[in-house]
Amino acid sequence: MSTEQRLAPSGAPDSPDTPDTIGSGEERAVRHAGWAALRPLVLRLHFYAGVLIAPFLLVAAVTGLLYAGSFQAEKVVYAHELSVPVGKAERPLSQQVADARKAHPEGKLAAVRPAPRPGDTTRVLLSDVPGVSADHQLAVFVDPYTGNIRGALETYGSTGALPLRTWLDALHRDLHMGETGRLYSELAASWLWVVAGGGVALWIGRQRGNRRLRALALPDRTATGRRRTLSWHGAVGLWAALGLVALSATGLTWSAYAGANIGELRESLGQATPTVSTAVAEQHAGHDGSSGMPGMPDMPSMDESKGNRSGGSAPADVGIDKVLRTARAQGLTNPVEIGLPTDQGTAYVVKQVQRSWPEKQDALAVDPATGKVTDVSRFADYPVLAKLTRYGIDLHTGTLFGLANQIALAALALALIFLILWGYRMWWQRRPTRDRALSFGRPLPRGAWRQVPLPVLIPLVAAVGVVGWLVPLLGISLVAFLAVDITLGALSRRRRVPATTVD
Numbered sequence: 001m002s003t004e005q006r007l008a009p010s011g012a013p014d015s016p017d018t019p020d021t022i023g024s025g026e027e028r029a030v031r032h033a034g035w036a037a038l039r040p041l042v043l044r045l046h047f048y049a050g051v052l053i054a055p056f057l058l059v060a061a062v063t064g065l066l067y068a069g070s071f072q073a074e075k076v077v078y079a080h081e082l083s084v085p086v087g088k089a090e091r092p093l094s095q096q097v098a099d100a101r102k103a104h105p106e107g108k109l110a111a112v113r114p115a116p117r118p119g120d121t122t123r124v125l126l127s128d129v130p131g132v133s134a135d136h137q138l139a140v141f142v143d144p145y146t147g148n149i150r151g152a153l154e155t156y157g158s159t160g161a162l163p164l165r166t167w168l169d170a171l172h173r174d175l176h177m178g179e180t181g182r183l184y185s186e187l188a189a190s191w192l193w194v195v196a197g198g199g200v201a202l203w204i205g206r207q208r209g210n211r212r213l214r215a216l217a218l219p220d221r222t223a224t225g226r227r228r229t230l231s232w233h234g235a236v237g238l239w240a241a242l243g244l245v246a247l248s249a250t251g252l253t254w255s256a257y258a259g260a261n262i263g264e265l266r267e268s269l270g271q272a273t274p275t276v277s278t279a280v281a282e283q284h285a286g287h288d289g290s291s292g293m294p295g296m297p298d299m300p301s302m303d304e305s306k307g308n309r310s311g312g313s314a315p316a317d318v319g320i321d322k323v324l325r326t327a328r329a330q331g332l333t334n335p336v337e338i339g340l341p342t343d344q345g346t347a348y349v350v351k352q353v354q355r356s357w358p359e360k361q362d363a364l365a366v367d368p369a370t371g372k373v374t375d376v377s378r379f380a381d382y383p384v385l386a387k388l389t390r391y392g393i394d395l396h397t398g399t400l401f402g403l404a405n406q407i408a409l410a411a412l413a414l415a416l417i418f419l420i421l422w423g424y425r426m427w428w429q430r431r432p433t434r435d436r437a438l439s440f441g442r443p444l445p446r447g448a449w450r451q452v453p454l455p456v457l458i459p460l461v462a463a464v465g466v467v468g469w470l471v472p473l474l475g476i477s478l479v480a481f482l483a484v485d486i487t488l489g490a491l492s493r494r495r496r497v498p499a500t501t502v503d
Helices: 003-007 027-035 035-052 054-068 071-077 092-101 163-174 178-206 213-217 223-250 256-270 321-327 385-395 402-429 454-472 472-497
Strands: 108-113 124-127 137-142 149-155 336-339 348-352 363-366 375-378
Touching: 003 027, 035 054, 035 178, 035 472, 054 071, 054 163, 054 402, 071 163, 071 402, 092 137, 092 149, 092 321, 108 137, 108 375, 149 163, 163 178, 178 223, 178 256, 178 472, 213 223, 223 256, 223 385, 223 402, 256 385, 256 402, 256 454, 256 472, 321 336, 321 348, 321 472, 454 472
Parallel strands: none
Antiparallel strands: 108 124, 108 336, 124 137, 137 149, 336 348, 348 363, 363 375
């Protein structure tokens, strides 16, 4: 008898790997060909992932919990920059830009976000600012009624995250370790759906003899010891499973490796996210003169009543005020961001930036010389997968349903933290009776895959191969688990083989 067999409890009612031996031989054969054949394999995979991947999941859950609260914290911490007393009338947007550039002439004018609601400030976004990282911008907050500058803060991403949320976002995404750190979060997201799905299958399979919904959905308060821990782990896991799988799927959509594969797959299916073309008519490009960045201190005035800028050969620019009016006429309501031309051959790009339901993601390009719309992208015309990707990302980041979304994310993060702690506690409680102080939880028996019928095993291996290609960190880590497991098994068998003597 092997060490693992000696450690297995006999007839322990709370042991998740106790084989099903109840029923006639024919009934056992049917179960063996179905779930009973797969259950030991799922159990061993759930065990390994729970023990080895759980630390990554725990870090992701804790940092995700902090990030979920950052949206509301941001409103409090940066209240002075974000809000102003409501005035009688807003100044022209071009004048607000000029006020911002007078106070902050550094860098380049990149975009403008007009005040979306009464009492909000206008954000003038500057790029290439000394001391600000290349993928961030400096947001200058302007009182739209008076032109007073309320402050300037670094901002990041399409949601306009300010320093507190940006810091917590980076902590959750890559632990402030850059691209290398992103491997931790992608590994966690790659395994989260596997752990959650396997846990649900094991819990439902364990309760199949009890058809009461309460037995599945609520913990058993009368249980003690490991049974009590397992009851809480299973019940809470059942409630949280769908949300955890959703977090895993949406997190992978913009991960480094799986995200790239998903993007390529979407593109090959014609489901890529549309973008507006910024190219303008050839006759407007190639002129000498200014850089086409209205509002910069070294640029002539943007007053559209003057028509062409002074300077002879400088190209005409209708001005940011007319561009905004054109966007409004095309149905682009607040909140919007106006991206300025990057050179003389490109257009203004006005895009809606609302990430809450219903999403506002329409965008259009405006020729700076004529003020005419040159290209339009409507969210209603997005391909299905492009829409789902947008919804998924915004759901994952807590913006799709606002405060309710953020509360749900916090609840899922807390649930995952407790599930991991309960999982480790069960592992500890499975220690052998002897030398408990010096022992860890016993591993699940090896060789579970041998119980899977060949007609099931072959397509299962093929499916794992496809998923491993699409989600590389899952595939690589699974191969590493198998290699470690095979090595440990070989060493265990070698220790059990009696030494032979040579006369």
